[in-house]
Amino acid sequence: MIHKVTKVIREHPEWLRSKDSVLSFMKVSMPTSGTVFDKGLGKVIIFVFEQGQTTPTICIKTVREYRAREVIRRNYNNLKLLSAGVSGSAFESLFVSPLYLYDDGNDIFCVESVCPGVMLSAQAGGADLVIEKYMLWQAHLAQTASRFLSSQDMMEYVNTSMEALKLPEIATNTLRKYLKRFPMSTNVRLPVLVQHGDMTPDNVLIEGDNICLVDYDYVGVNILAGFDLFNFLSKSSHQRQSLRAACSLYFPRYFESIGATTETYDNLLFIYYLEECNRKWLRGVDTRGDEIIGSFETLMNRK
Amino acid sequence: MNGLLEWVGKTSRFSDPREAQKASLNICRRLLKKGGYLYIGIENRFALAYMQGTDHSGLRFTSYMPRFLANLYCTARKGEPYNTHTYTKMGYEKLLRDCGFGHVDFYLAYPGYNLPRMMVPYDNLHALAYVVRTLMGAAGTKRSIARAMSRLPGAPRLYRYLSYSFGIVARK
Numbered sequence: 508m509i510h511k512v513t514k515v516i517r518e519h520p521e522w523l524r525s526k527d528s529v530l531s532f533m534k535v536s537m538p539t540s541g542t543v544f545d546k547g548l549g550k551v552i553i554f555v556f557e558q559g560q561t562t563p564t565i566c567i568k569t570v571r572e573y574r575a576r577e578v579i580r581r582n583y584n585n586l587k588l589l590s591a592g593v594s595g596s597a598f599e600s601l602f603v604s605p606l607y608l609y610d611d612g613n614d615i616f617c618v619e620s621v622c623p624g625v626m627l628s629a630q631a632g633g634a635d636l637v638i639e640k641y642m643l644w645q646a647h648l649a650q651t652a653s654r655f656l657s658s659q660d661m662m663e664y665v666n667t668s669m670e671a672l673k674l675p676e677i678a679t680n681t682l683r684k685y686l687k688r689f690p691m692s693t694n695v696r697l698p699v700l701v702q703h704g705d706m707t708p709d710n711v712l713i714e715g716d717n718i719c720l721v722d723y724d725y726v727g728v729n730i731l732a733g734f735d736l737f738n739f740l741s742k743s744s745h746q747r748q749s750l751r752a753a754c755s756l757y758f759p760r761y762f763e764s765i766g767a768t769t770e771t772y773d774n775l776l777f778i779y780y781l782e783e784c785n786r787k788w789l790r791g792v793d794t795r796g797d798e799i800i801g802s803f804e805t806l807m808n809r810k
Numbered sequence: 811m812n813g814l815l816e817w818v819g820k821t822s823r824f825s826d827p828r829e830a831q832k833a834s835l836n837i838c839r840r841l842l843k844k845g846g847y848l849y850i851g852i853e854n855r856f857a858l859a860y861m862q863g864t865d866h867s868g869l870r871f872t873s874y875m876p877r878f879l880a881n882l883y884c885t886a887r888k889g890e891p892y893n894t895h896t897y898t899k900m901g902y903e904k905l906l907r908d909c910g911f912g913h914v915d916f917y918l919a920y921p922g923y924n925l926p927r928m929m930v931p932y933d934n935l936h937a938l939a940y941v942v943r944t945l946m947g948a949a950g951t952k953r954s955i956a957r958a959m960s961r962l963p964g965a966p967r968l969y970r971y972l973s974y975s976f977g978i979v980a981r982k
Binding site: 536554 | 927944945
């Protein structure tokens with residue numbers, strides 16, 4: 508594999524800072540990669556360093572086994588989708604550049620540029636900056652949004668989310684009953700905006716006043732505007748207030764910035780959470796209706 | 811050979827653990843095609859982690875001791891010689907060279923060689939500093955200290971001497 512990677516890089520000297528550099532490779536994989544949860548599907552990231560450089564020049568993403576090639580294809584196509592959305596705008600630096608996709612039938616890897624910066628989770632602050640930049644990016648996308656979700660669409664979306672959980676009927680009814688506690692807006696107009704899908708503090712790099720989002724596996728899985736914001740706030744440990752308070756602080760501003768119309772967003776928060784549960788369910792964690800409600804309540808009140 | 815080479819010396823077929831390790835490496839080399847690779851995941855003899863726990867011998871600090879002293883100590887405490895040898899980078903290089911491996915690359919396996927999340931090229935100190943500064947999470951005192959230390963000149967060099975384990979790629 509490394510021979511093939513090296514050959515591709517040498518064929519594209521424009522990717523390097525110095526075309527004749529001696530290269531060294533550093534492998535990074537996810538915590539689950541190689542474990543029983545992973546089943547060989549785990550992504551492996553290889554950072555390419557040029558001799559004497561303090562930061563890597565190129566990032567290679569591949570999978571342990573070729574049968575998992577769709578992981579890389581999806582990642583690459585998702586990145587292209589994100590890049591297209593910010594091309595020529597002030598938000599180009601929000602994502603790395605997709606450079607190349609290699610697939611010879613035995614090995615697959617994609618080549619990306621490297622984001623400068625340090626993971627948000629490795630810093631003491633920076634959450635406000637991330638939220639600010641995210642809102643600006645979403646507002647930029649909203650300017651060209653052509654699809655909008657109405658109240659009826661939202662109901663269908665909720666039904667689809669619940670079906671995806673594949674819970675017993677009694678559990679689904681529990682969730683429906685719980686959802687009815689929240690007032691539902693009748694005049695919702697929510698633009699359909701691409702969501703990063705996994706905007707956690709580990710996937711945000713910060714350098715100065717710039718942020719960069721990495722890990723594109725879940726791009727486009729969620730079309731519900733604001734999912735990233737909820738996901739970020741719920742995973743971020745930088746908030747001193749409860750998640751509920753953080754949501755009341757940021758969501759009105761967010762909806763205003765993307766030109767959304769909704770009288771209330773409390774129900775949306777639970778729908779976002781159902782989306783997160785879907786993700787957990789996909790990862791093989793057994794989730795029940797009452798557990799979902801309980802964990803949602805706990806999460807919302809957590810500081 | 812992941813977590814294996816250090817145990818090879820426990821065999822009764824060789825009196826010297828190093829000879830047993832050489833014999834097993836020679837078998838591996840014979841099995842390889844020319845240009846083939848052998849991967850070895852193994853501890854660093856001077857791993858700082860051994861300050862906190864026991865070595866393969868089941869006793870503390872034996873890997874730090876000179877071999878003859880570790881032998882005496884293990885014999886006195888356990889009734890058997892010290893036969894689970896680990897080495898420093900230089901030690902593994904010599905061992906592999908003695909077994910005819912011409913080209914050997916070393917990686918620092920983080921957090922350990924069993925489930926390495928990162929394999930940092932041993933010779934690239936910039937990569938090591940990048941890992942500590944950029945890719946490690948912030949939680950925990952150890953990580954905070956590591957991050958602060960990574961900015962000190964010479965700290966990454968010291969860290970790799972004391973790192974827990976190596977991923978070694980040897981080519982026939």
